[in-house]
Structures are given as structure tokens and as C-alpha cells.
Amino acid sequence: MAHEASRAGMIRNVVVIVALWEIIGRLGLVAGGALPAPSGILLQLWADRADYPQHVLATVSGSGLGFLIGNVVAVLAGLIFVLMPATLRLLRGVNIAIFALPPIAIAPILNLTLSGMAPRVTLAALGVYFVTMSATVIGLSQYDTRSGDVVRAYGGGNWMVMRLVRLRGAVPDVLSGLRIAAPNAVLGAILAEFGGGGRWGLGSYLLGSLGRGDPFRLWGIGLVATVIAGLSYAVFAIISERVLGTTRSVTLNTAIPAPASALSPIGRLALACGAVLLPFVAWWAFVTFTGVPDMIAKTPLGVIDYLFVGDQSAIARQKLIAALAETLPVAFVGMVCGLGFAFLLAVLAQMSPAVIRAVMPIALFTQTMPLVALTPLLVLLVGRGYAVTMWITISVTFFPAFVLLVQGISRVPQSVLDLPRAYGATAWTEMRKVSIPAALPYLFAATRLTVPRALLGVMIAEWLATGTGLGNLLNQSRGYLDYGMIWTVASVSVLLSVAIYYAVLEVERATLKRLGMQMVE
Amino acid sequence: MGALPSRFLQPITNRSARAAARGEGISLTGVSKTYRGRGTEVEALRDLNLDCPEGSFTALIxxxxxxxxxxxxxxxxxxSHDGGTVRVAGKTPAEATRSGLxxxxFQDAALLxxxxxxxxxxxxxxxLRRDPRAHEEQIAGLIRLVGLDGYENALPGELSGGMRQRVAIARSLITAPQVLFLDEPFGALDQIRRRSMNVELQRIWLETGSTALLVTHGIDEAVFLADRVVVMHANPGRVVAVIDVPFERPRTPDLFSMPEFHRLADHIAEVLHGT
Structure with a gap:
């Protein structure tokens, strides 16, 4: 009954919001008509109905194929990493580089080196790989060691434990990974279309419509892109809801996690060197095998040459440093705000589930809305100032952190929650004593997840709206055909993400070690 | 009972004597184990000797x-262990577990x-790569044995703690094991439930005739179930006494209130506390 009542409440909220939106739009109250009425947007959608099917088809097929390829690779990779932890260490550099690639910096490069559907499929696949891979590793690592003991006590080996206990136990984590990954794939495909200049695809359509600045059409494209991303999210959310109930362990495992397998210092050093070098080897191989001329495709040495040796290197360095000084502070503040907001909301959501039902639709709406489509709309609404960058950065970091935290908190078994409740603990005490500590590994994982997204959000805002910082430098360089700078910005933004990622990782390691908790990879 | 092999029906003392001669059951000889952590060493076991003859019930307390x-x-x-030898049904632990003996x-049911x-x-x-479909009857029989008829298709989340523990007991018996290991299987249950589970466990164990090793905190439980109670002390872990329990089988709940029972339990408590 309560559930039905809250569902009715949710529908009522949505109706109220849409009605308000309609009135505001009709009267042109916001930013001189930049927020059009829903009815007007729908009418424009109907007028453009002949254009949409092929654009939508192009985006959906590109992102769908990328989603499929990226996730198959990601799940297999996660499985291999867990079965052979040395491979995880060896490929850590590649994984983090893929994770930290800001799609916006990579889109121009992919469009320079690949052709046809390949750039959007690649960008969609890159967008989903890390999320699904790490979700798979988390799920497979955090299995119930007691069930593992039962299997081993009958002579079962690692593979048997994997097959009977860990694979099924990881399903909710993988599904929540897919849930976050799905909108990423759509965003990746649209970004590639946006920078690619192909004929079909929502990104191309958006690019073509930007010049005319018609709010009705921009909102229409944004809504269609959001619906595609939202539907892909919803599918996995529903599946995950069905599965989670039978996967939660009834009691909490108190076993202390086993220490990582001992490795000789030389072995460790070799793995560390391999981990650092492999991303550069991969970069080199990519440039070599695509067979793009040196002028356009820069190898790692080419970038060093451009930045430190060539004639223009001093100017290039100066431009880069000025851009970084604009981008980094905004990214940092936005990230802290986004994380804090996510944490606050996750805590509230646990204490009163009504909050989660009220906030989730709004969060989903703004988050599944692909950033490229969202940014022009935000510019229409709040102008081209500092505010638009902050809004985008907060919103882009908030969503993945929130989902991860809610999941971490919801995995606390019932019996553990019952204990403080039995002592008459209030919901807040229960939260403080049980849920927050249990969610701590997830908070750290969320922080690491947020770093590159904050950078991405700032760069997209800078490219499309404010005309400052790294994003603007990238856009300008595209205009000037300054290939060296395009590759430089891409590699610097990746290196920065990796550096911050490792800083968070060190804090995390120290904290969790002190608390005797297992790290979420 | 008619379906059981005749060796299960022989008097226990006979079986024990015969098995001891063959060296089956469980035998740990001179086993030592040290945990090495960050800068600290904990000697968990020093020169541990433990012999459980085939068909006997040993409690480790x-x-x-x-x-x-x-x-x-x-x-x-x-x-792993650092020194000494371990034999389970005459084989190494890895061989014995892998051949389904x-x-x-465990203390926690650890159900999936x-x-x-x-x-x-x-x-x-x-x-063990056996076909579960070929064992449908045994599974149904074990569910009856532990009193969970009607719960065949329930999920662990739908069962009480005691019921989950009985599922774990049934699971431990599905391979018709020669050697049964019980690590505080009733540790999480209340005293009344625990006693009735002890009676049930004795009945089940008598039917299977396996060698059993029970790790427990409870002196009552140890005395009621075991042929011999092995008392250990800590720092380093070692055996300090092996005490025979002479009561006839099958033992009934009355035993819990008999003076002989309490005398023996008090004696074990003294050894346990080292007074």
C-alpha cells in the first residue's frame, strides 16, 4: 500500500513539474524563452519526424555495437584479472588510461585515425569497458569466503569456487556496472558523431542544429538522446532489481581478507614497469597499425618532441599551462561538490526510501541526458559563465557516485542492521555505526570513478560554452589543424587523471588497511 | 537401517579397535603451524598429536x-601446515577431500x-563432479532426516538460523562421508535448540557410522556426543588431555541431568581452565 501511495506521489510530482514547465515555457519566463514549453518541443519533434529515424538508428546501432563489444571484453578481462591477479597489475596502466581517457579529447583523434562507424563504436566501447570491468572485479573479489571454504573443503579448486560461488555472486555488481555503462555508450557514440562530421547520428544532427540556435529543436534532440540513454539504463535497473534479493548473504562475513599472494621484489618491479610502459606501447601500436601519416598521428615521442624540442615548443607549453590553470581548480571544486552531494543523498536515501524515489527520476533525467546535448541547453539557461561549468561538473560526477554508494549501503545484511535497532538505535545511529562504515570501500571507489568524469565535464563545458581552459584549447587546435596540440591535450588530460587516481588510491589503501577492510578494485 | 552396510551395525568399540590397527580415521602427528603477520609471529599449533580411530566421535575443546x-x-x-603429517582416511587431506571421503x-551455514x-x-x-540428479533420493532423505520436509525449494533467506544450520548438516552428509568434520556447527544456536540438535546429530551419526571430529566451545555438547574429548590450551595451541567418555549409546537427553555426566563435565572444565 505504501509503495502504491509513493508511486502515485511520484506520478503527481512529475505531472506538477511538467505543468509548471509548460506555464514557464509558454510565458517565456526563463532566459528570454530559452526554456520552451514541452508542448512546443513535442510539436517541433513531430515536424522533424522524417529526420529522426535515421539519426536515431545510426546512434543506437553505433552505441549498441560498442556497448556489446566493450562489455564482452570487460567481463572476460575482469574474470582473467581475478583468476590471475598478476595480469591485473600488469594491465593496471592500460585500464586506468582507458578509464581516464576523456572521450572529448579522444573523439578528434579517433576521427583522424579511423573511418566510418569505427570511431563511434570505439568510443562507446571505451566508455563502457572500465565501468563494467571494475564492477566485475569488485563482484568477483567480494565473494563470501565461507561459501568458498565449503567448496574447497570438497577438494574444489579456484575454478570450482569461481563457477559455483563467485560468478553468480558477482551478477548484481556486473548489472549495476552495465546500468552505469549504458548511458556512457550513448554519450560516447554521440561525442564521436559530434566531432566526426558524418551525415547520420544524433550528434551530427545536434551539430547541424547548433548554428540555428533553435531552442525547440535542441531540446527535442536532447530529449530523444535522453530517452535512448534512460531506456538502456532502465532495462538493467529492472533486471538488477529482480536479481539482488536472492544474492544478499543472510549474515555478514567477518573473515579477515587474505593477504595478496607474495611476489619477489624483482617480480613486483617487473610488473610495475610493465604497467607503466604498456599504455605507451598500446598507443604506439595503435598509431603504427592504423597507418596514419606522422603529421597527423603523433607517437609518445612525437608529443615529447612537440612539447619540449620543436621550434614552437615554448609557445605550446605556455598555452598548455595557462589552460591547466583554468581547468584544474574548477574540476576539483566540482568533484568535491558532486561527491558530497552523492554521499548526502545516498545516506538520506537509506534512512527514508521515499527520498530515493523522489530524487531518482530527476537525477536520472539530468544524468542520462548526454552531456553534449545537455550543455547547449544549460548555456541557453544559465549563460556562458563559471556557473555552467560548475553545474555540468557536479552533475557528471554525482550520478555514478550515487549509484555506487546506494549499492554499497544496500549490501549491508539485514542481521547487521538489526543489531543496533535492537538497542533502540535511531535510523541515524544505525547509519553512522553500520551503513557508513560498510559503504566506506564504495565511497573510495566512487571517488576514483569521479576523477576523470570531473575533468571530462569541465572540458565539455569549456569546449561548448565558456571558451576557456583545456576544452577550448582542444577545440582551437582542431580549428588550426594543430595536431601536435590535440595529441598533447589528450595525453596530458589522461596523465592528470591517472596521477589524481593514484593519489586517491594511496589514501584509500592506508585507510582501509587500518580498518581491516578489503579494497574495491 | 536395513539398507546400511553391516559394518555400521557392529558395536562401536569393536570398530574402533579394528580401525586403529589399520590407521584410518583422522590422524595428525607432530603438526605445527605459525602465522606470520606484519612483524609478528603467532604460534597457532605446536607439535599437535590427534588420533581419531575410524568410526569414533572425537570432540576437540x-x-x-x-x-x-x-x-x-x-x-x-x-x-597449510609447517611441520608434521596429516592423514584422513589414510590419505593426505587433498586426496581425501577430492575423492569425496x-x-x-562450519559454524556459519555458509549457504549460497x-x-x-x-x-x-x-x-x-x-x-566432486557427480551428477546431482542421480542423488535426488538421498537429498530428499536427508531433508527428511534433518526435519525440513516442505522446505525443499525455500531459499536460505526464508529460513531461520536453526533451519539453515540443519541444511548445512544435511549438506555435510550428502556424500555419505567416511570422515565428518564439524566446526562448531551449533555455535549460533540457543541452548534448547542446541540440545535437540545434539540428539539429532547423534542419531544421524549412528546411522552413518562415520568418523567424526567436532570442534566446540561447549563442554555439555562435547560430553554428550563424543567417545573422547580432546582438551587444548592456547599459546601455543597444543593438546593437554584426552578424556574418555564411557556412556552407552544411544545416549538420551536424560544424560544431561545425570550426576555422572556433571562429574565428567566438571572434570573437563578443570582441565580446560588449567586448575
Whole structure:
């Protein structure tokens, strides 16, 4: 009954919001008509109905194929990493580089080196790989060691434990990974279309419509892109809801996690060197095998040459440093705000589930809305100032952190929650004593997840709206055909993400070690 | 009872004597184990000798951290040991577990939350690569044996703690083990439930005739179930006494209130506390 009542409440909220939106739009109250009425947007959608099917088809097929390829690779990779932890260490550099690639910096490069559907499929696949891979590793690592003991006590080996206990136990984590990954794939495909200049695809359509600045059409494209991303999210959310109930362990495992397998210092050093070098080897191989001329495709040495040796290197360095000084502070503040907001909301959501039902639709709406489509709309609404960058950065970091935290908190078994409740603990005490500590590994994982997204959000805002910082430098360089700078910005933004990622990782390691908790990879 | 092999029906003392001569059952000889952490060393077991003749019921009792669970885990091959030899049914732990000679129930039922009662009981069969469908009857029989008729398709989340523990007991018996390891299987249950489970366990064990090693905190439980109680002390973990329990089988709940029972329990408590 309560559930039905809250569902009715949710529908009522949505109706109220849409009605308000309609009135505001009709009267042109916001930013001189930049927020059009829903009815007007729908009418424009109907007028453009002949254009949409092929654009939508192009985006959906590109992102769908990328989603499929990226996730198959990601799940297999996660499985291999867990079965052979040395491979995880060896490929850590590649994984983090893929994770930290800001799609916006990579889109121009992919469009320079690949052709046809390949750039959007690649960008969609890159967008989903890390999320699904790490979700798979988390799920497979955090299995119930007691069930593992039962299997081993009958002579079962690692593979048997994997097959009977860990694979099924990881399903909710993988599904929540897919849930976050799905909108990423759509965003990746649209970004590639946006920078690619192909004929079909929502990104191309958006690019073509930007010049005319018609709010009705921009909102229409944004809504269609959001619906595609939202539907892909919803599918996995529903599946995950069905599965989670039978996967939660009834009691909490108190076993202390086993220490990582001992490795000789030389072995460790070799793995560390391999981990650092492999991303550069991969970069080199990519440039070599695509067979793009040196002028356009820069190898790692080419970038060093451009930045430190060539004639223009001093100017290039100066431009880069000025851009970084604009981008980094905004990214940092936005990230802290986004994380804090996510944490606050996750805590509230646990204490009163009504909050989660009220906030989730709004969060989903703004988050599944692909950033490229969202940014022009935000510019229409709040102008081209500092505010638009902050809004985008907060919103882009908030969503993945929130989902991860809610999941971490919801995995606390019932019996553990019952204990403080039995002592008459209030919901807040229960939260403080049980849920927050249990969610701590997830908070750290969320922080690491947020770093590159904050950078991405700032760069997209800078490219499309404010005309400052790294994003603007990238856009300008595209205009000037300054290939060296395009590759430089891409590699610097990746290196920065990796550096911050490792800083968070060190804090995390120290904290969790002190608390005797297992790290979420 | 008619379906059981005749060796299960022989008097226990006979069986024990015969098995001891063959050296089957469980035998740990001079076993030592040291945990090395960051800068600290904990000597969990020092020169541990433990002999459980075939068909006997041995209870291993001692304070927390005396290494009794470690001894059990070593016997199952779940942990390595630094010195000494371990034989389970005449084989190494790895051989014995892999050939399905052992059964085990831990303090926590450790059921897979997504599997029904029936499928949880079938888990050891799958690990041993046997066909669970060929054992449908045994599974149904064990569910009856532990009194869970009607819960065949329930999920662990739908059962009470006692019921989950009985599923774990049924699971430990599905391979018809020669050697049964029980690591505080009733540790999480209340005294009344625990006593009735003790009576049930004795009945089940008498029917199977396996060699049983029970790790426990409870003196009552040890005296009621075991042929011999092995008392351990901590720092380092070692055996300090082996005390025979002379009561006739099958033992009934009346035993819990008999003066002989309490005399023996008091004696064990004294040894346990080292007074």
C-alpha cells in the first residue's frame, strides 16, 4: 500500500513539474524563452519526424555495437584479472588510461585515425569497458569466503569456487556496472558523431542544429538522446532489481581478507614497469597499425618532441599551462561538490526510501541526458559563465557516485542492521555505526570513478560554452589543424587523471588497511 | 537401517579397535603451524598429536584462539601446515577431500543465498563432479532426516538460523562421508535448540557410522556426543588431555541431568581452565 501511495506521489510530482514547465515555457519566463514549453518541443519533434529515424538508428546501432563489444571484453578481462591477479597489475596502466581517457579529447583523434562507424563504436566501447570491468572485479573479489571454504573443503579448486560461488555472486555488481555503462555508450557514440562530421547520428544532427540556435529543436534532440540513454539504463535497473534479493548473504562475513599472494621484489618491479610502459606501447601500436601519416598521428615521442624540442615548443607549453590553470581548480571544486552531494543523498536515501524515489527520476533525467546535448541547453539557461561549468561538473560526477554508494549501503545484511535497532538505535545511529562504515570501500571507489568524469565535464563545458581552459584549447587546435596540440591535450588530460587516481588510491589503501577492510578494485 | 552396510551395525568399540590397527580415521602427528603477520609471529599449533580411530566421535575443546579450528582446517586442506603429517582416511587431506571421503559443516551455514535448500545440499556433489540428479533420493532423505520436509525449494533467506544450520548438516552428509568434520556447527544456536540438535546429530551419526571430529566451545555438547574429548590450551595451541567418555549409546537427553555426566563435565572444565 505504501509503495502504491509513493508511486502515485511520484506520478503527481512529475505531472506538477511538467505543468509548471509548460506555464514557464509558454510565458517565456526563463532566459528570454530559452526554456520552451514541452508542448512546443513535442510539436517541433513531430515536424522533424522524417529526420529522426535515421539519426536515431545510426546512434543506437553505433552505441549498441560498442556497448556489446566493450562489455564482452570487460567481463572476460575482469574474470582473467581475478583468476590471475598478476595480469591485473600488469594491465593496471592500460585500464586506468582507458578509464581516464576523456572521450572529448579522444573523439578528434579517433576521427583522424579511423573511418566510418569505427570511431563511434570505439568510443562507446571505451566508455563502457572500465565501468563494467571494475564492477566485475569488485563482484568477483567480494565473494563470501565461507561459501568458498565449503567448496574447497570438497577438494574444489579456484575454478570450482569461481563457477559455483563467485560468478553468480558477482551478477548484481556486473548489472549495476552495465546500468552505469549504458548511458556512457550513448554519450560516447554521440561525442564521436559530434566531432566526426558524418551525415547520420544524433550528434551530427545536434551539430547541424547548433548554428540555428533553435531552442525547440535542441531540446527535442536532447530529449530523444535522453530517452535512448534512460531506456538502456532502465532495462538493467529492472533486471538488477529482480536479481539482488536472492544474492544478499543472510549474515555478514567477518573473515579477515587474505593477504595478496607474495611476489619477489624483482617480480613486483617487473610488473610495475610493465604497467607503466604498456599504455605507451598500446598507443604506439595503435598509431603504427592504423597507418596514419606522422603529421597527423603523433607517437609518445612525437608529443615529447612537440612539447619540449620543436621550434614552437615554448609557445605550446605556455598555452598548455595557462589552460591547466583554468581547468584544474574548477574540476576539483566540482568533484568535491558532486561527491558530497552523492554521499548526502545516498545516506538520506537509506534512512527514508521515499527520498530515493523522489530524487531518482530527476537525477536520472539530468544524468542520462548526454552531456553534449545537455550543455547547449544549460548555456541557453544559465549563460556562458563559471556557473555552467560548475553545474555540468557536479552533475557528471554525482550520478555514478550515487549509484555506487546506494549499492554499497544496500549490501549491508539485514542481521547487521538489526543489531543496533535492537538497542533502540535511531535510523541515524544505525547509519553512522553500520551503513557508513560498510559503504566506506564504495565511497573510495566512487571517488576514483569521479576523477576523470570531473575533468571530462569541465572540458565539455569549456569546449561548448565558456571558451576557456583545456576544452577550448582542444577545440582551437582542431580549428588550426594543430595536431601536435590535440595529441598533447589528450595525453596530458589522461596523465592528470591517472596521477589524481593514484593519489586517491594511496589514501584509500592506508585507510582501509587500518580498518581491516578489503579494497574495491 | 536395513539398507546400511553391516559394518555400521557392529558395536562401536569393536570398530574402533579394528580401525586403529589399520590407521584410518583422522590422524595428525607432530603438526605445527605459525602465522606470520606484519612483524609478528603467532604460534597457532605446536607439535599437535590427534588420533581419531575410524568410526569414533572425537570432540576437540579449548578456549578461543587455541588452534582447534586451525587443526580442523588443516585436516581439510583449507590451510597449510609447517611441520608434521596429516592423514584422513589414510590419505593426505587433498586426496581425501577430492575423492569425496569427507563431509564438513562450519559454524556459519555458509549457504549460497541464490540456491534452494535442495540445491544447496547438492553443492558438494557438483564440486566432486557427480551428477546431482542421480542423488535426488538421498537429498530428499536427508531433508527428511534433518526435519525440513516442505522446505525443499525455500531459499536460505526464508529460513531461520536453526533451519539453515540443519541444511548445512544435511549438506555435510550428502556424500555419505567416511570422515565428518564439524566446526562448531551449533555455535549460533540457543541452548534448547542446541540440545535437540545434539540428539539429532547423534542419531544421524549412528546411522552413518562415520568418523567424526567436532570442534566446540561447549563442554555439555562435547560430553554428550563424543567417545573422547580432546582438551587444548592456547599459546601455543597444543593438546593437554584426552578424556574418555564411557556412556552407552544411544545416549538420551536424560544424560544431561545425570550426576555422572556433571562429574565428567566438571572434570573437563578443570582441565580446560588449567586448575
Amino acid at each position: 579449548g578456549p578461543s584462539g587455541c588452534g582447534k579450528s586451525t587443526a580442523l582446517r588443516i585436516s581439510l586442506g583449507l590451510e 569427507t563431509g564438513v559443516a 543465498p541464490w540456491r534452494s535448500v535442495r540445491k544447496n545440499i547438492a553443492l558438494p556433489l557438483e564440486v
